[in-house]
Amino acid sequence: MVATFVSGVAKEGSSVHVTNVTKDFAAKDRTNQRTLALDGVSLSVAAGEFVSIIGPSACGKSTLLRLIAGLDFPSSGELRVGSEVISGANAERGLVFQDPNLFPWLTVRRNIRSGLVALRVVREKNHEVDEFIRLVGLEGFADVYPHHLSGGMAQRVALARALITHPKVLLLDEPLGALDAFTRMQMQDEVLRLWQARLTTMLLVTHDIDEAIYMSDRILIMTPRPGRIDRVISLDMERPRDRSHPDFLRLRSEILQLLDFGRR
Amino acid sequence: MLFTQREVKEIADANERAQATSTIARPPESQNRDERPVEKVRWLTLLAVPFAAVIALGLHAFAAGNEPPAEALLYTYFLSGLLVVALIAVVVQSVWAGLRKWMRDSYPLIAAAVFCLVGWELVTSVLHWLPLPYFPGPAGVLLSLVNDSAVLFDSTWHSLLLLLGGYTLGVAVGLVSGICIGWFPHARYWGMPILKIIGPIPATAWIPLAMVLSPSAMFSAIGLIALAVWFPVTMLTASGVSNTRASYLDVARTLGAGRAYLIFNVAIPAAMPSIFIGLFMGLGASFLTLVVAETVGVKSGLGWYVSWAQGWAEYGKVYAALLIMAAFFSTIMTALFKVRDHVLAWQKGVIKW
Numbered sequence: 001m002v003a004t005f006v007s008g009v010a011k012e013g014s015s016v017h018v019t020n021v022t023k024d025f026a027a028k029d030r031t032n033q034r035t036l037a038l039d040g041v042s043l044s045v046a047a048g049e050f051v052s053i054i055g056p057s058a059c060g061k062s063t064l065l066r067l068i069a070g071l072d073f074p075s076s077g078e079l080r081v082g083s084e085v086i087s088g089a090n091a092e093r094g095l096v097f098q099d100p101n102l103f104p105w106l107t108v109r110r111n112i113r114s115g116l117v118a119l120r121v122v123r124e125k126n127h128e129v130d131e132f133i134r135l136v137g138l139e140g141f142a143d144v145y146p147h148h149l150s151g152g153m154a155q156r157v158a159l160a161r162a163l164i165t166h167p168k169v170l171l172l173d174e175p176l177g178a179l180d181a182f183t184r185m186q187m188q189d190e191v192l193r194l195w196q197a198r199l200t201t202m203l204l205v206t207h208d209i210d211e212a213i214y215m216s217d218r219i220l221i222m223t224p225r226p227g228r229i230d231r232v233i234s235l236d237m238e239r240p241r242d243r244s245h246p247d248f249l250r251l252r253s254e255i256l257q258l259l260d261f262g263r264r
Numbered sequence: 265m266l267f268t269q270r271e272v273k274e275i276a277d278a279n280e281r282a283q284a285t286s287t288i289a290r291p292p293e294s295q296n297r298d299e300r301p302v303e304k305v306r307w308l309t310l311l312a313v314p315f316a317a318v319i320a321l322g323l324h325a326f327a328a329g330n331e332p333p334a335e336a337l338l339y340t341y342f343l344s345g346l347l348v349v350a351l352i353a354v355v356v357q358s359v360w361a362g363l364r365k366w367m368r369d370s371y372p373l374i375a376a377a378v379f380c381l382v383g384w385e386l387v388t389s390v391l392h393w394l395p396l397p398y399f400p401g402p403a404g405v406l407l408s409l410v411n412d413s414a415v416l417f418d419s420t421w422h423s424l425l426l427l428l429g430g431y432t433l434g435v436a437v438g439l440v441s442g443i444c445i446g447w448f449p450h451a452r453y454w455g456m457p458i459l460k461i462i463g464p465i466p467a468t469a470w471i472p473l474a475m476v477l478s479p480s481a482m483f484s485a486i487g488l489i490a491l492a493v494w495f496p497v498t499m500l501t502a503s504g505v506s507n508t509r510a511s512y513l514d515v516a517r518t519l520g521a522g523r524a525y526l527i528f529n530v531a532i533p534a535a536m537p538s539i540f541i542g543l544f545m546g547l548g549a550s551f552l553t554l555v556v557a558e559t560v561g562v563k564s565g566l567g568w569y570v571s572w573a574q575g576w577a578e579y580g581k582v583y584a585a586l587l588i589m590a591a592f593f594s595t596i597m598t599a600l601f602k603v604r605d606h607v608l609a610w611q612k613g614v615i616k617w
Contacts, residue, residue, distance in 0.1 A: 071514050091520030101511045105533040105610045115519035117529065145610045165520055 013048035013201035014082045014092070014168030016068060021077030022226075023063055037063045039226035041077070045169075045218075048199040050192075052212035053220045053229075056259065060227025061205040065171045068203065069095045081169060091119055094162035098174040100154040102146040108157050109133065109142040115165040125164075132160040135194070152183040159194065170195075172204040176211065188214055192239065209255050213248055214241050221258055231258055305368045310354050312375035317347035320382045324403070327389040331403050338410060339403035346378070400580045408580035409587065415569065416588055422564040423554060423592065426482070430489025431550045435543065438494040442501025442542070446535070447527055452506070459498060467492035467549065468556045481561035485554070492553040493546035500542025504535025537611065540604045547600060551593050566592070 023038040037060045045051045053061050066072040067079055070089040079086040081093065102111050113129045116122045133142050136156040146154055155175060162170060172191070176184045192215055195202050206212055212219045213235065221231040233255070237247060321343045328336035357364040381402050387393045388401035400408075409416070444451040445459065467488045474484035508531045516530045532539075558567025566589050573581035 066514075069514075069518050071517060089514075089517035091518070093518060095515065095518040097511060097515070099511065101509075101515045103512060103530070103533070105536065114516070114529070118516060118519045118521035118525045145612075147610075161515075161519070167518075171518075 012166055012168060013199050015047045016043075016045040016169055016201060016203065017078075017080040018043045018064070018068070019078045019080075021064075021067065021074045021079060023060070023067060023072070023075050036226035038067075038074075039228050041227065041229055043220060043229055045201055045203060047082075047168075047201055049218065050195055050202040050204070050216050051218045051220060052204045052206055052216040053222055054206055054209060054212045054255070054259075055222030055227075055230075056224050057207065059222040059224035061222055062173055063227065065095070065173050065203065065205055068169070069093050069171050071095075091115060091165035092167055093169045093171060094165065094167035095171045095173065096155070096158050096162050096175045098177045100146070100151075100158035102149075102154055102157055102161070104146050107143050107145055108138055108149070111146065111157055112160045112164055115161060119165060128164060132164050135163075135197075136160045136190070150183075151179050152187055155179065155187060156190065159191065163194065163198070163200070166198075167200060169201045169203065172202065172206075174206055175204075177207070184208075184211070189240070191215065209252055209259075210243060213251050213255075214243060219255070221255065305357065305364055305371075309368060309371050310357070312371050313350040313378065314347055314354065316375040316378035316382070317343055317350055320378055320385070321347065323382055323385055323390065327385055327401070330389050330392075331401065335401075335403040335407045338407050342406055397577050397579050400583065404580040405583040405587070408578065409584040412581055412584065416566075416585060419564060419566045419569040419585070420588055420592055422562075423558065423566045426485055426558070426562065426565060427489065427550060427554050427596070430486045430554070431493050431547065433486060434490035434493025434546060434550070435497055437490065438497030438542070438546065439501055439539070441494070442498040442539075443505055443527065443532065445498065446502035446505025447531060452502075455502075459495070459502075463495035463499065467553045471557070471560055475561060481557075481563070485557035485562050488557050489550045489553045492549040496545035496549060497539070497542040500538045500545070501535060504538025504542075505531045507538070508534040536608060540608065543600060543604075544597075547597060555589075 019042050021038055021041045022036065024034040024036045027033045027035060041060075041064060043051075053064065055061055063072070067074050068081075068086065070086045070093060086093075102108075103114065106114065109129060112132050113122065113126070116125050116129070130142075133139060136159060138153060138156060138160075141149065141153065146157070149157065158175070175191075176187050179187060188211060191202075194200075204212070204215065216235060218235065219233040220229050221233070222228065223230045233251070235251070237245070242248060321340070324336070324339055324343060328340070331339075353363060353367060357367055384402050388399055389403065441451075441455060441459075445455040446452070470488060470491065471484075474488055475481075478484035478487060505527075512530050512534060513526055516526055521530070554565070555567035555570075558565040559571045562568055566585050570582055570585045573579070573585065
């Protein structure tokens with residue numbers, strides 16, 4: 001598919017700064033113990049950069065993303081987008097989950113349009129809905145309800161819905177995790193295409209090392225309990241990247257070593 | 265139809281999982297099983313109603329001697345008319361596919377209904393197993409229905425007004441209180457105890473109080489029906505709203521949604537399946553309350569008619585009114601089903617109705 005520029009906006013990204021953030025949760029039982037989910041996490045993402053966070057499950061990746069989205073608040077530390085402190089969720093930071101979470105009572109078109117409705121700009125920007133439906137290649141499915149869609153299609157709708165409000169940062173929480181291998185690779189290209197068209201700042205949480213290497217400018221590796229950023233790996237391979245290139249494979253085994261899965 | 269939110273979600277998720285494995289774009293398929301072609305209807309089905317009508321006529325000819333002439337004649341007309349219409353339909357269906365489909369679906373049921381009439385006439389007018397005047401035959405009920413049709417029509421009209429008034433009021437208040445209790449923690453804290461204490465009391469138990477408090481029987485009846493509807497609607501609306509999937513709300517927030525959008529465009533649509541269960545339960549409660557309220561206070565309507573006819577020991581009229589009630593209530597129920605089918609069209613294919 002050919003990249004289409006939406007509304008002629010070339011660069012809409014914004015930088016993200018996380019400074020010394022901790023987050024703890026009260027335990028669900030009566031012990032009153034608090035679990036430390038994030039312990040002194042600091043990171044910076046440049047405007048328009050594509051950064052992946054990988055790490056084993058329960059290392060606080062999703063917690064970090066929720067904090068940046070503004071759906072949750074840190075126990076201490078500071079989160080900023082550009083120069084603004086994050087004080088709650090808004091349309092500047094889009095979020096796509098592993099489950100597409102499409103509103104089942106709305107058709108594909110209305111799902112994609114829901115961001116415009118929420119922002120009360122439907123009248124001015126309704127024409128963009130069709131552009132976004134085309135952008136994710138779902139022209140024939142605009143008036144279909146979500147349960148008729150395959151997993152990949154549903155996730156494309158979720159991407160279009162998150163992008164239509166022109167967020168400055170797009171947070172992706174294992175968005176391709178539930179897809180089969182082929183659909184996933186196809187969708188990786190699609191996400192990259194959307195990113196290159198818009199240069200939205202992308203922050204991708206994944207547990208798929210190949211995905212992280214294939215897509216990112218930088219990879220942050222997190223360790224669990226409490227969640228910390230352990231290592232940062234910068235990648236300067238050219239895109240589209242070759243998944244069987246020696247550099248790719250070398251990097252892959254390096255990361256596996258770091259995550260303690262390497263051949264011992 | 266009675267699926268809980270959780271079940272609906274589980275089924276939806278199972279569907280999603282099943283479809284997630286496929287990368288091939290699938291257009292929406294028609295899942296309506298009524299769309300199978302109707303080529304031919306079996307002769308047995310086609311002749312079921314005429315056959316039943318002939319038997320009914322035969323039995324009636326035998327029983328007519330035991331019945332007053334007016335009754336016997338009217339019922340003969342009725343059964344003959346039924347036979348003629350059924351036979352005409354058998355002929356017409358060969359050129360009219362729509363009628364053929366309807367006959368295939370409904371003829372066995374209609375035939376069964378006619379056989380019920382036969383059984384009824386048999387145990388009343390022929391065998392005299394059931395004591396009069398409490399159990400008149402179908403002919404007697406039909407005559408009451410026809411003779412008293414003006415009063416019955418007027419009663420139905422009054423019942424309809426009362427029912428719609430009470431139901432609308434109950435639903436309106438129930439939706440508002442349900443949404444508030446489901447969404448706002450404060451409303452939940454103060455509202456839930458009231459709901460839990462007042463809700464389970466049958467609305468009809470308030471009749472003595474309602475008679476004292478309200479200026480007219482009409483007012484108190486509307487209030488009682490509204491109260492009966494209010495409880496299930498509030499309960500199910502509140503539970504639907506408060507069980508909205510948190511991830512839908514999270515998504516909406518990251519799309520820039522404010523509180524109004526979260527309530528009206530996310531929580532309420534998500535709660536719709538649950539709300540409709542409340543609406544159906546409320547409708548059932550409203551029928552009950554309507555009939556009781558009309559029996560004890562209001563001087564019009566079908567409930568009043570039944571108790572009035574019973575007072576004169578005119579049981580033919582009692583049964584006539586019961587027949588009208590059955591038709592009246594099931595029509596309203598069907599109308600609500602239609603509304604639900606329209607509003608919850610998005611569920612088609614997710615759950616089986």
